[in-house]
Amino acid sequence: MKTIVIGVIGADVHAVGNKIIEYTLTNADYNVINIGVLSSQEDFINAAIETAADLILVSSLYGHGEIDCRGMREKCIESGIGDIFLYVGGNIVVGKQDFQQVLDTFYNMGFNRVYPPGTPIDNALADIREDLGE
Amino acid sequence: MANYLLIDFGSTFTKLCAINTEAEDLIETASDFTTVDSDISIGYYKALNKLFKKIGNKLEFDQVIACSSAAGGLKMAAIGLVEELTVEAAKRVCLGAGAKADLIFSHHITKREAKKITEKNIDIVLLAGGANGGNKECSIFNAEMLGKAGIKIPVIFAGNKEAQDEIEEIYEKYDMDGHICENVMPKINILNIESARDKIREIFLKKIIEAKGIKQIESDIDQVILPTPNAVLEAAKLLSEGYLTEKGLGDLVVLDIGGATTDMYSICNTTKRSDVLINGLEEPFAKRTVEGDLGMRYSAPGIIKSLSKEEVEFINLEKQVDIEREVCNRYTNVKCLPKNAHDEFIDQFLAEICAYRAMHRHCGRIQEVFTPMGVVYNQTGKDLSNIEYVIGTGGVVINSKNQDKILMRTTNILHNKAELRPLRPKFLIDKKYIMASMGLLSQREPLLALKILKKYIQKIKVK
Numbered sequence: 001m002k003t004i005v006i007g008v009i010g011a012d013v014h015a016v017g018n019k020i021i022e023y024t025l026t027n028a029d030y031n032v033i034n035i036g037v038l039s040s041q042e043d044f045i046n047a048a049i050e051t052a053a054d055l056i057l058v059s060s061l062y063g064h065g066e067i068d069c070r071g072m073r074e075k076c077i078e079s080g081i082g083d084i085f086l087y088v089g090g091n092i093v094v095g096k097q098d099f100q101q102v103l104d105t106f107y108n109m110g111f112n113r114v115y116p117p118g119t120p121i122d123n124a125l126a127d128i129r130e131d132l133g134e
Numbered sequence: 135m136a137n138y139l140l141i142d143f144g145s146t147f148t149k150l151c152a153i154n155t156e157a158e159d160l161i162e163t164a165s166d167f168t169t170v171d172s173d174i175s176i177g178y179y180k181a182l183n184k185l186f187k188k189i190g191n192k193l194e195f196d197q198v199i200a201c202s203s204a205a206g207g208l209k210m211a212a213i214g215l216v217e218e219l220t221v222e223a224a225k226r227v228c229l230g231a232g233a234k235a236d237l238i239f240s241h242h243i244t245k246r247e248a249k250k251i252t253e254k255n256i257d258i259v260l261l262a263g264g265a266n267g268g269n270k271e272c273s274i275f276n277a278e279m280l281g282k283a284g285i286k287i288p289v290i291f292a293g294n295k296e297a298q299d300e301i302e303e304i305y306e307k308y309d310m311d312g313h314i315c316e317n318v319m320p321k322i323n324i325l326n327i328e329s330a331r332d333k334i335r336e337i338f339l340k341k342i343i344e345a346k347g348i349k350q351i352e353s354d355i356d357q358v359i360l361p362t363p364n365a366v367l368e369a370a371k372l373l374s375e376g377y378l379t380e381k382g383l384g385d386l387v388v389l390d391i392g393g394a395t396t397d398m399y400s401i402c403n404t405t406k407r408s409d410v411l412i413n414g415l416e417e418p419f420a421k422r423t424v425e426g427d428l429g430m431r432y433s434a435p436g437i438i439k440s441l442s443k444e445e446v447e448f449i450n451l452e453k454q455v456d457i458e459r460e461v462c463n464r465y466t467n468v469k470c471l472p473k474n475a476h477d478e479f480i481d482q483f484l485a486e487i488c489a490y491r492a493m494h495r496h497c498g499r500i501q502e503v504f505t506p507m508g509v510v511y512n513q514t515g516k517d518l519s520n521i522e523y524v525i526g527t528g529g530v531v532i533n534s535k536n537q538d539k540i541l542m543r544t545t546n547i548l549h550n551k552a553e554l555r556p557l558r559p560k561f562l563i564d565k566k567y568i569m570a571s572m573g574l575l576s577q578r579e580p581l582l583a584l585k586i587l588k589k590y591i592q593k594i595k596v597k
Contacts, residue, residue, distance in 0.1 A: 003268070011505045013411070031267060033322050038411050038503065038512055046216045047322045051268035062506045080241075 002132045003053040005044055007035035010068035014061035017090065021057065024121045030128070041072045045079050054132055055085040057124070065092030066105060073110025085131050089115030089124060137161070137193055138578075140571035141178070141200035141355065142362055143168055143348060145207065146393045146431070146468065147529070148177045150185050151571035152193060153586070155579065160586055162188045163566055167469065170204040175351040198355040201574050202348055203232075203362035207394075208338060211237035211256045214318075215263040215272045220293065222415050223318040224262040227292070227327050229422045231334040232364025233258070234395070236426075243276050248283035257287060257342050258334060261301075264294030266320045274300045281308030288337045292318045292330040313337070325416040335360065363422060365573030366390060366527070367399055371420045372572075373525075373587045374401035377580045380588075384522045387556060388569070389489055389544055391528040393431035393468060396488040397424045398496040406520055410500065410511040417516050423496045428488045430481060430530050431468040434461040437487050455480065478535065485530045489543035498554040513554070521556040525591060527564035537563055538596045566590045 004025055008018050015037050022034045033051050035043050044056050056076075060068060069088055076082050088111050093102050099116050106114040113127050138153040148168045152161040164185035169177035186192050210233040214221030221240045228235040236254055239247050251259060259280065263273035273293040280289055281304050290313045291301045298314050305312030316329035343349060343358045352358075360368070366388065376382030385402035404417045427436030438446060438461050449457050460480045464470060472478040498515025526532070526541050534540055538561055546555040568590055576583040 001267075011503045011510075013505055013507055013510055033265075035322060036411075038413065038510070042218070043413075046219050049216050049269060050219050050263075050265045050319070050322060052264065052270070053268075 001029065001031045002055070003031040003033060003051050004055045004057055004128070005033045005035065005048045005051065005053045006057045006059070007039040007044055008037040008059045008061065009039055009041070009044070010060060010062070010064055011038065012060060012062045012064070012068075013037045014059070014090075017061065018059055021059065021121050024125060025128070028125055028128075041068075041075055044072075045075055045081065048081055048084060049079060053084065055087065055128065057087040057089070059090045060088065060092050061090045063091055063094035065090065069106070069109060069111070076110075085113075086111045087113040087115070087124065087127075089119055091117045137195045138575060139195040139198040140574045141198065142365070142570040142574075143170070143174065143200060143202040143204040144362060144392070145203055148174075148181050149567060149571070150181050151568055152185060152189070152195070153575060153582070155582060158582055158585055160566065160568065160590060161193070163568065164188055165567075168204050173350060174204065174348055175354065178351060178354070197578070199574050199578070200348075200355050200358045201360040201362045201365040201570055202343065202358055204348065206255075207363070208233035208334075208342060208361045209236045209255060209257045210234065210334075211239070211251050211259045213239045213243060213259065213261045213263070213276055214293075215241060215269055219322070219415060220262040220264065220319050223325055224260050224292070226325065226418060226421070227318050227330045227334070228260055229424055230327050230364075230367065230418060230420070231331040232361030232367065232422075233334065234424055234426060242272060243279050245279070245283065248279050248285065251280075251283070251285060251287075258337055259285065259287065259289045260318075260330060260334070261289060261291045262293040262318045264297065264317075265322055266295050266317050268294055270294045270297035270300070273297050274304070277301050277304045281305075281310055284308075286311060288313060288341065290315060290330060290333050290337070292316065292333075319415070323415050325418060327418055335364070359577060360574060362570050363397055363424065365570040366397070367420055367422050367573070368576050369569045369573035369583070369587060370399045370401050370525075372576045372580060372584050373591070377584050380581055380584050382584070383588075385520065386523040386525060387518060387521050387544065387559070388525045388527060389492065389531070389541065390569075391485050391488050391530050391540075392429055393529075394429045394433050395424050395426050396428040396492040397422060398492045400496065400516055400518055400521070402516065402518065402521060404498070405513060405517040407511075407517070410513045410517075413512055413514045417498075421496075421516060423492070425488070425492050425495060428491055430484060430488070431464050431470075434464040434484060437461065437484055437491075440487075440491055453483065481530055482534055482536060482539070485534065485540045486543045489540050490547075493544040493555055494553065499552050500554055501552065515554070517554040519554050519557045521559050523562050524556055524559040525562040525564060527567065527569050529567075532563060532565055532567055537561070537594050542596070561594050561596065562591050563594050564591050
């Protein structure tokens with residue numbers, strides 16, 4: 001069974017979507033480690049190391065996603081889990097920005113999958129199946 | 135009539151406590167220096183003679199049981215994977231079992247680190263790493279390193295259960311004294327203390343006592359059953375929770391300032407509030423922390439090291455003393471007792487710093503986080519603000535003329551909002567020095583131990 005670490009990053013307390021993601025991924029037969037809201041990059045990475053996780057799925061609903069996620073891939077590399085899949089989704093930036101630009105920013109930061117606001121979790125689930133080969 | 139003799143072989147003193155079970159009362163207590171370097175029975179018999187002298191006649195004891203922290207106490211190495219998770223969990227298990235975590239290693243250990251285990255005379259190694267179903271590569275690697283380094287002391291594996299088979303093979307391959315128990319962190323941030331703690335106690339009983347020179351007097355006593363700090367933790371738990379019809383005192387903190395360490399125990403839940411978010415590894419209900427660098431004699435230099443140079447100079451000016459020299463004297467002559475008002479003043483001062491620092495490291499923190507949803511409170515560690523009682527024990531506290539001043543240092547005297555120290559506790563003193571003994575007795579007669587604790591641990595007035 002593949003392991004996925006999920007949580008809400010930064011000073012963000014949106015807990016509802018987090019529960020929906022946990023429910024969906026658990027039903028899809030993944031071992032879900034939910035570290036909850038107000039989580040730091042280190043919390044995600046530590047949990048991923050201890051559980052030998054295959055993927056980290058970061059949620060950010062309050063618009064500060066770019067600041068909160070900066071440097072996360074580098075920290076993963078330093079921590080010995082440089083190859084782990086990094087996903088991010090939610091309202092990851094504020095205002096009406098061109099989402100192609102936002103995508104580029106997050107891809108450059110080392111994220112493998114980046115989702116715009118309003119993406120159903122089922123879309124991400126299809127990507128997870130493809131990336132983890134299950 | 136049935137009598138109990140309870141013994142606490144401490145690092146400095148051997149303390150005896152005689153109990154009459156029929157009268158449900160303490161008969162008398164006595165103590166003398168611990169003589170573990172030569173023959174531990176010398177100090178024991180000196181103390182026993184003192185006890186008989188106080189009582190006025192010799193007594194027959196039906197049961198003689200002891201706890202021990204002599205010869206440096208129980209020294210352990212805690213190994214885990216990530217510092218904030220399995221390393222921290224392993225460390226908490228060691229402390230909860232009454233041991234000191236003298237060595238703490240994370241991730242893959244090196245040959246140099248494995249060598250340190252032998253050099254530092256560690257008694258038991260606790261090897262953790264990985265949640266269940268998670269990482270197992272690291273703990274297998276570390277077990278292999280311990281095997282290659284020729285570690286012959288007991289090794290307890292309490293990591294990812296999926297690694298158990300491989301670990302057992304490594305135990306066999308290197309002919310190690312290996313043990314397996316439940317994972318200390320079965321899921322992320324979930325702490326599981328009991329299984330590993332019980333294994334540590336079992337090994338302590340079987341093997342460590344012999345190594346600490348206590349075996350020599352086994353013919354005179356029935357059993358050594360616990361490491362002393364573990365006995366104090368048991369007593370604190372009993373006094374807090376109560377037993378059957380006898381009510382407990384509720385949430386409490388115990389401060390034990392000794393010659394070598396300052397121990398802090400808290401018996402309470404992580405928080406009583408519903409408006410805070412808790413971060414990090416789960417906290418134990420009965421938590422012990424031990425400060426190896428804060429003590430009145432062996433560790434007195436550590437107190438100065440915890441201060442900045444300016445602070446030391448300020449103290450010297452303000453109090454008109456040479457604090458560094460005073461500390462040095464105490465370190466070189468660990469058996470010295472205060473002879474005059476000046477000595478008492480210095481001991482009082484050092485104890486106050488120990489109390490303040492130990493609580494600083496024991497209590498939890500709260501942080502206000504401003505989010506678009508408003509202010510949210512984020513807590514790490516334990517919230518002690520509603521603790522009802524702070525209990526003082528240890529020679530320096532019991533013999534102090536200003537006990538309240540030492541205990542007061544555990545509260546939030548500097549009004550630091552972030553530290554969750556006790557706000558308005560009542561102060562109690564273990565004036566007969568019986569907490570460890572009652573922890574021992576609680577293993578056989580919990581109700582009696584609780585009644586005696588409640589009778590002799592008394593309230594003090596705040597001056």
